[in-house]
Amino acid sequence: MGDESRVGEARRHAALLAEECGLDDVASGRLALVVTELATNLVRHAIEGRLLLAPHRARQVVEVIAIDQGPGIADVERCMGDGYSTGGTPGTGLGAVRRLADHFDLHSSVPGGTLAVARVGGGAASDAAQAGAISVAAAGEQVCGDGWAFALDGDRAAMIVADGLGHGPDAAEASAAALETFGEDPLASPRVLLERVHRSLRRTRGAAVMLLQADAAAGVVRSAGAGNVVGRLVSGVSDRTLLCQHGTAGVTIRTPEEISTPWPHHALLVVCSDGIETRWKAQTLAPLLSRDPALAAAVLMRDHCRGRDDATVAVLRRKD
Structure with a gap:
C-alpha cells in the first residue's frame, strides 16, 4: 500500500469479490468500510504494508488480511475501542472493523508490526x-x-x-x-x-x-x-x-x-x-x-x- 489511491483500488476490488461471493448490499457495504479502514491504516501508519483480499465462494465469505512490518501498536486495547481513530478515517478505527466484520482478529508487537484478519459473510462453524x-x-x-x-x-x-x-x-x-x-x-x-x-x-x-x-x-x-x-x-x-x-x-x-x-x-x-x-x-x-x-x-x-x-x-x- 504505497499511497492513498491504493485505498480506492482495494475498495473497488472488494466490491467485485463481494459480487462473486453473493454478498447482499448490506454485507458489501460493511466490507467496503472494513477494507477502507485497514487499507488507510497501512498507507498512513505502516512500514511495508500489504493488504490481501480473497473470496471464499462456497462459503460466501470475503477475507481481508492486513500485514505490516512496523511500527506496531503499543496499546491494542485502546486502539480497539470503538470510535478510536488516529487518522480520521470513515470507519472511525479498528473498533469499527471489529464491529462490522463477521469475524475479526488482530495481533501486534512493537516494533515487529501488526497483523489483522477480517471476514465478511458466512456463518459460525462448529468444526473441531x-x-x-x-x-x-x-x-x-x-x-x-x-x-x-x-x-x-x-x-x-x-x-x-x-x-x-x-x-x-x-x-x-x-x-x-x-x-x-x-x-x-x-x-x-x-x-x-x-x-x-x-x-x-x-x-x-x-x-x-x-x-x-x-x-x-x-x-x-x-x-x-x-x-x-x-x-x-x-x-x-x-x-x-x-x-x-x-x-x-x-x-x-x-x-x-x-x-x-x-x-x-x-x-x-x-x-x-x-x-x-x-x-x-x-x-x-x-x-x-x-x-x-x-x-x-x-x-x-x-x-x-x-x-x-x-x-x-x-x-x-x-x-x-
Missing part, C-alpha cells in the same frame, strides 16, 4: 479445527503457481498444499489439477489421494504436493506427499516436522507412504511451500496458538518469505 492460508505469486507473475485447499467435517479435517514446478500459468495449471482431484474426495486417505493426484498431474509439468488428514477425536494426523513441501506440528510444548518423500507428483514418485503423527491439543498444523524458509523458530507462533490461524500464516509470510518464488503457508488449528 479452524483453517487459514495465504498464497502469493512470485515477483512479476500475475498468477500463483501454488495452491491450497481445506475440507472441514466435524472432528476431521483435510488439507492439501501443491507447488507447481516453476511458476507462472503452467505451474498454476498443475496445482489447480491437484486441488481439483483433492476436492473430489478430500477425506480419503492421504496415501490414496497422493496416488490419484499423481495420475491427474501426468498431463501437466507436475507439482510438489503434501496431503494431510487430521482427526481430533483420535488425536492423530496422517500425511503423505512428494517433493519439497514441508509440514510442522507446533504446540506450546512440541515441534514436529512432517516431510514428504522424494519425487514430483505427475512425473515420478515412489509408492506413496502414509505417516501418522500425534496431534496435540491446541496445536497448529503448518504446511509451507518452498517459497517459505524452513528454519523458522516454533516460538514465532507461540503468541498465536489460540488465535485465528490466518494470523500464523501471515506472520510466517511476512517474516520468512524467500521473495523469489511463489509462496504458500496453510495452517490448521485444533480448537480443543
Whole structure:
C-alpha cells in the first residue's frame, strides 16, 4: 500500500469479490468500510504494508488480511475501542472493523508490526479445527503457481498444499489439477489421494504436493506427499516436522507412504511451500496458538518469505 489511491483500488476490488461471493448490499457495504479502514491504516501508519483480499465462494465469505512490518501498536486495547481513530478515517478505527466484520482478529508487537484478519459473510462453524492460508505469486507473475485447499467435517479435517514446478500459468495449471482431484474426495486417505493426484498431474509439468488428514477425536494426523513441501506440528510444548518423500507428483514418485503423527491439543498444523524458509523458530507462533490461524500464516509470510518464488503457508488449528 504505497499511497492513498491504493485505498480506492482495494475498495473497488472488494466490491467485485463481494459480487462473486453473493454478498447482499448490506454485507458489501460493511466490507467496503472494513477494507477502507485497514487499507488507510497501512498507507498512513505502516512500514511495508500489504493488504490481501480473497473470496471464499462456497462459503460466501470475503477475507481481508492486513500485514505490516512496523511500527506496531503499543496499546491494542485502546486502539480497539470503538470510535478510536488516529487518522480520521470513515470507519472511525479498528473498533469499527471489529464491529462490522463477521469475524475479526488482530495481533501486534512493537516494533515487529501488526497483523489483522477480517471476514465478511458466512456463518459460525462448529468444526473441531479452524483453517487459514495465504498464497502469493512470485515477483512479476500475475498468477500463483501454488495452491491450497481445506475440507472441514466435524472432528476431521483435510488439507492439501501443491507447488507447481516453476511458476507462472503452467505451474498454476498443475496445482489447480491437484486441488481439483483433492476436492473430489478430500477425506480419503492421504496415501490414496497422493496416488490419484499423481495420475491427474501426468498431463501437466507436475507439482510438489503434501496431503494431510487430521482427526481430533483420535488425536492423530496422517500425511503423505512428494517433493519439497514441508509440514510442522507446533504446540506450546512440541515441534514436529512432517516431510514428504522424494519425487514430483505427475512425473515420478515412489509408492506413496502414509505417516501418522500425534496431534496435540491446541496445536497448529503448518504446511509451507518452498517459497517459505524452513528454519523458522516454533516460538514465532507461540503468541498465536489460540488465535485465528490466518494470523500464523501471515506472520510466517511476512517474516520468512524467500521473495523469489511463489509462496504458500496453510495452517490448521485444533480448537480443543
